[in-house]
Structures are given as structure tokens and as C-alpha cells.
Amino acid sequence: MFFRESETVELKETVVDDVKKEIIAFANCEGGKLYIGVRDDGTVIGVDNPDSVSLQIGNMVRDAIKPDITMFLHYETLEIEDKKIVTVEIQRGTDRPYYIAPKGLSPMGVYVRQGCSSVPAADNAIRSMIKETDGDRFETMRSLKQELTFNITKKEFEQRNVEFGLKQMQTLKMLDYNGIYSNLALLLSEQCTHTIKAAVFQGTDQTIFKDRREFTGSLMQQLNEAYAFIDFRNQTRATIEKLWRTDVRDYPEVAVREALLNLLVHRDYSFSASALISIYADRIEFVSIGGLLPGIELEDVMIGLSVCRNPNLADVFYRLQFIEAYGTGIRKIMKSYENTGEKPIIEVTKNAFKITLPNINAKYDMNIVAERQAEYLKNPLTMFMKKTDSSEDKVLELAGKRSEITRQDVEVLLGVSASTASRILRRMVSDNILARYGKARDTKYTLLK
Secondary structure, eight states, X not given: OOOOOBTTEEEESSOOTTXXXXXXXXXXXXXXXXXXSBOTTSOBOOOXXXXXXXXXXXXXXXXXXXXXXXXXEEEEEEXXXXXXXXXXXXXXXXXXXXXXXXXXXXXXXXXEEETTEEEEOOHHHHHHHHHHHHOSOGGGSBOSOOOOOOHHHHHHHHHTTOOOSHHHHHHTTSBOTTSOBBHHHHHTSTTXXXXXXXXXXXXXXXXXXXXXXXXXXXXHHHHHHHHHHHHXXXXXXXXXXXXXXXXXXXXXXXHHHHHHHHHHHSOXXXXXXXXXXXXOSSEEEEEEESOOOTTOOHHHHHTTOOXXXXXXXXXXXXXXXXXXSTTOHHHHHHHHTTTTTOOOEEEEOSSEEEEEEEOTTHHXXXXXXXXXXXXXXXXXXXXXXXXXXXXXXXXXXXXXXXXXXXXXXXXXXXXXXXXXXXXXXXXXXXXXXXXXXXXXXXXEEEEOO
């Protein structure tokens, strides 16, 4: 019998560590045979104990290769020229790509057959095998990253009295029974590669940035941090009629919550581009990557039809009670604007979904801003030197005399608490009178010119 290496034949004198690469490469391609006890030139040298060799390979395969490939291996002992060799027949696997466990789903761990050699697979080849095996849905595919941590997600589950362990992760389809994480797990891990970018603009266009942030990490972390970012800028306008006081926030909290959840749950995560939140003086825009699924029209969404792109992710949010029922988010947004004189706008393109929430109080605040800006342009000194009991005007006078002021300066100037000083400053920033710089204790305010 003549032996020669080829695309489907590999020869080894003894069992060495590289045997794992050869087995993986055959299983990831069209299968093949591995002969132990034969030199590269085809010379048969045999092995002393065929059973021991088979056992050694079997243990190596079980310990070092994922997913489980043992069912695709067949061992046989052949006697050639009075010498015994071990034949390992490897079939093409059904759970491709197979990889060396410590190396993960990367070119360092995934091998394919190329001519007479086993070589690292390219990233696009790895993705193609995953897509072929797992299907087109991003969240169900195996994650290319397998070293994942879930500290924030676990804390969120604990706070809501929902168990989060190995069994629950399997039920939620974050982890399969081979111990391999899905892309859903990646999204809920600290290693999540997708982000939300948020920006605050002065006025109603993108001419001037006032603030910008990028939210990273687990989707749970991004959800909480993005909501806090918006909520801090969601000002309250109070109106008094006779003995009744009415407080109206710029944006209904229900609408903000549902728009943010829509941004995360319905996003197409097969694209790497960030989701976008843009805050203007008169509106907030939420832009999610990925348009409507085929066969669904905007009219369907508006009446409550829900065909979710990421049903497993939606199920996680449902279990955590972020989502009360499927298909109700858009209707909740529209209902929250009833009797306000404003109406949210929903726009869809082939690759994006956009929700625009109008600022309910903009019609009042923009008039105030226009009046103050006109006064400032006419004679800037009048805004600094007005002697009045108005708290804001006192702050304006102080800001006109100094290059920058702090919240503590306002507390001393007005004799008010820290929360009251912060509220006045936030309102003046929202009115485009002051500009805010820095973070936390280093926050400074300057007159907007």
C-alpha cells in the first residue's frame, strides 16, 4: 500500500500536538484520513501499541477541540508490511467551524485544509462557516469571542429577582450544551463590540456640539447609561394657573424609554456601525441600524404588528420586565404625546429605523431663547448689569464678570441648595444661555457667545 499526503490524507510518525490541527482541518473541510505510524515520505514504521495511540488521540480530541467532534471520528488498526498503523477517518462535521478550545474562534484556533497542509482559516472563512451552520440570525450564531464576562447583566437580573446561572443562560440561548456562547451572550457581556453614540447639539441643527458620549459594554450597561444621559437633559417646565401647578417634562419618560428599548432590541447587529441618539433644542432622534424586516411595512408597525429581528434578545428584556408585551412600544410612544399638541415621527429606510420625539416645551423655551439672544446681540452689557431679583439674571451677571463659574459659585451667590443651583444651571444650559464643560466635580459653566 502506497501512502502520500494530499488534501484528504495526512501522515504522522507518532502522535504529536499538531494532530489536533489536522483533525480540525479535515472536519472543517471535506473530511480525510490521518495515518499514525507513517513518515512524510510514505515509509511505514508502525506503532507499538495501536490501542494506546487511539486512546491518546481520543483524549486529545475530547479535551482540546470544540464543539464535540468525537462522533465524526472512526479509528481502525491496519497491518502493513508486518507493521501496525492507526487510521483515523475524519468526516466533515455538522457544527463547523471546529477549533482548538484555548484559542477560540479565531485564525489561531480554526484550521482548514489547503493542499497537503492544514492552515489557519481567515476571518471571513470562519464567519462563513458559522453562518452556514447557525443560520442568518446574528443573535443565534456562535460568538467569535468566547472569553466573556457578565457582571452588569448578572447584577441587573439580581436586582429584578430573576435567576441568572448556567441553566438560565442555556434557556435564554446565550449558551449551548457544548458550553459555547452565542452572539446574544456577546451582546450581554462586557466584551460587547457594539456601541451607542449620543450627541447634544446647540439649537436645531448639527452646527455646534455641546456634548457627546459613546456608550460601550453590555447592552444592559448601555441601556442604563444612555437613559441617564437623556434623563439629565429632560428638563421640566412648570406652569401655574390659579392654585394649580403643572409640571411638564420636555419628553414623556415613557416615550424615551420605549424609543431607547426599540433602538437596542430591533437593531441589526450584523452591522458594526453604532446606533445614534441626537439631542437638539426641539427634538431627540433615535436612529437604529437596520430597516424593517422583509414583508413588513411601516403601517404594520404603527398598528402594533411586531416581527422582531432579535427575538431571543427581546425575550431577555421581556423577562427583566423592560418590555411588557411585544409590539406595544410604538403605540405607547404615540399615546404618551396625546393632548400635547406634538406628534412623534417614525421614519424607515432600507437600512435604518428612526424615531423622532419632539420637545413638548420647545415652543415656550425657543421664544424665551430668541428674546434673550436678541437682547444680548443688541447690547451684551445689559444682560450682565441688570439689577433684578431674577436668579438667572444674577447668574448671568456673575458669568459675565468671570471666565467661568461652578455650581458652588451659584450656591453662594443665591444662597440656595446644591440641587436648586444644579436645576438653575441645567435650565440655563438648555436655554442656550450657558455652555457646560467638564464632568463631575470639574464641571464649569461659561456664557454662551
